[in-house]
Amino acid sequence: MCRVLDVSTSGYYAWLKRKRSARAEANASLLERISQIHAWSRGTYGAPRIHAHLQAEGVRVSRDRVARLMKEAGLQDVSRRKRAFTTRRDDSARPAPDLVERQFKAEVPDQLWVADITYIPTSEGFLYLAVVIDVWSRKVVGWSMKNHLRTELVLHALGMALEQRKPSNVIHHSDHGCQYTSFAFGKRCLEEGVRPSMGSVGDCYDNALCESFFATLECELIDRTTFKSRAQARNAVFDFIEGWYNPHRLHSAIGYLSPNNFERRFLFIPSTPTANMSTQPG
Secondary structure, eight states: OHHHHTOOHHHHHHHHHOOOOHHHHHHHHHHHHHHHHHHHTTTOOOHHHHHHHHHHTTOOOOHHHHHHHHHHHTOOOOOOOOOOOOOOBOTTSOOOOOSSTTOOOOSSTTSEEEEEEEEEEETTEEEEEEEEEETTTTEEEEEEEESSOSHHHHHHHHHHHHHHHOOSSOEEEEOOBHHHHSHHHHHHHHHHTOEEEEOOTTOGGGGHHHHHHHHHHHHHTGGGOOBSSHHHHHHHHHHHIIIIITTTOOBGGGTSBOHHHHHHHHHTOOOOTTTSGGGSOO
């Protein structure tokens, strides 16, 4: 081998005995931590979120270095797919006005909620998920799962959000789905002081924030799992929302904090053992 590579025998043995450089040792240690965070994220984090996680731990490293080490180790995030739509419009219903006009911004909690429905395929048939998200913190504040698309699905999601948050004069923005334009839904909004809002027809950008959440759910959970039953899917989605997305998943729009930690930081809510850094890897 030395003759073929034109290397001296003594040089080869000296290379075998030579210790790794300080840079190589540091890279090995950093890659071990990166691998732990990647595994903890359920294999979903790419370089930006892993870099933000390391910064939160006080590790000073560039994003490019994190990306390079991940590429060398074959670690990557998950990509998003295009989502099929579940909206069924009732042409006879009178939609609410658009109070948002694509300005998905909120200065305080429970100022603006967005809501939508998606589906989870299982061997038993579809499981439908309705969510309500607080634009201020990106937190899922209400959700409901059923094996049908009746108005009851969105009423339960709204009810959960109202029970948890007890808002005053909140805007509830959705598409023109028949569930949201139904008399029962409008009546509940009127009773609770919720201001319904709806975007234009057939335009995903008019509810882009909720579409973004569903894209995350689908690429990080649904596309990577085959559900044998609706019960299995229900448990997995519950764990994703309440065990991962709300308490831990870093969100670029809120300074690479999780929704729960963002609310704690700005509302001065004391940390709990289920949400502080001690629950994270290492």
